[in-house]
Amino acid sequence: RKEVEQDPGPFNVPEGATVAFNCTYSNSASQSFFWYRQDCRKEPKLLMSVYSSGNEDGRFTAQLNRASQYISLLIRDSKLSDSATYLCVVNKAGFQKLVFGTGTRLLVSP
């Protein structure tokens, strides 16, 4: 079983749509959780950290369910510029190493 699992997509949505991505992780001792965005042939960029209480940054909302080992990202009012691959990232328990999911590809069309 992969340490971090995501639906690879692609998710094709029209501009203005709301889209949600899910992610599960296998190590219950994991401590830190993140969503990164990666554009084609570019490095990943931190989108937001994910906190147990849930957190929001503009159109983006992240949620964490430790009991289910489940992380989500909600994007509201999708923009064309949101088209990218979204990576679910978990720190390896006991270390400061990041474990990346394979990513979920989002395509926002006009």
Place this chain on the structure above:
Amino acid sequence: GAVVSQHPSWVICKSGTSVKIECRSLDFQATTMFWYRQFPKQSLMLMATSNEGSKATYEQGVEKDKFLINHASLTLSTLTVTSAHPEDSSFYICSARGQPNTDTQYFGPGTRLTVL
């Protein structure tokens, strides 16, 4: 914000040659640097972790004699792919963590290696 650079951004080499990739933290001291590899349509895979002034710690399955890592200063780490082969062709990305924000990894722009 913290900036990490990588050089070169892309490189094409012949099989059997060695390639050196540099990773620099431009405006902060990187006490720890990480080297990742990403094959097409796959996730980033951590290859090794290096702390300034000490030997790198390699992940399982990564050959330390093939992927030489040097972290000689607080702003520079290098990855040398020795005797490169076509299967080493990949996107190599470094990240750095250090003062003042030790919780965040800042990623370099990556180096695309193609071995003919």
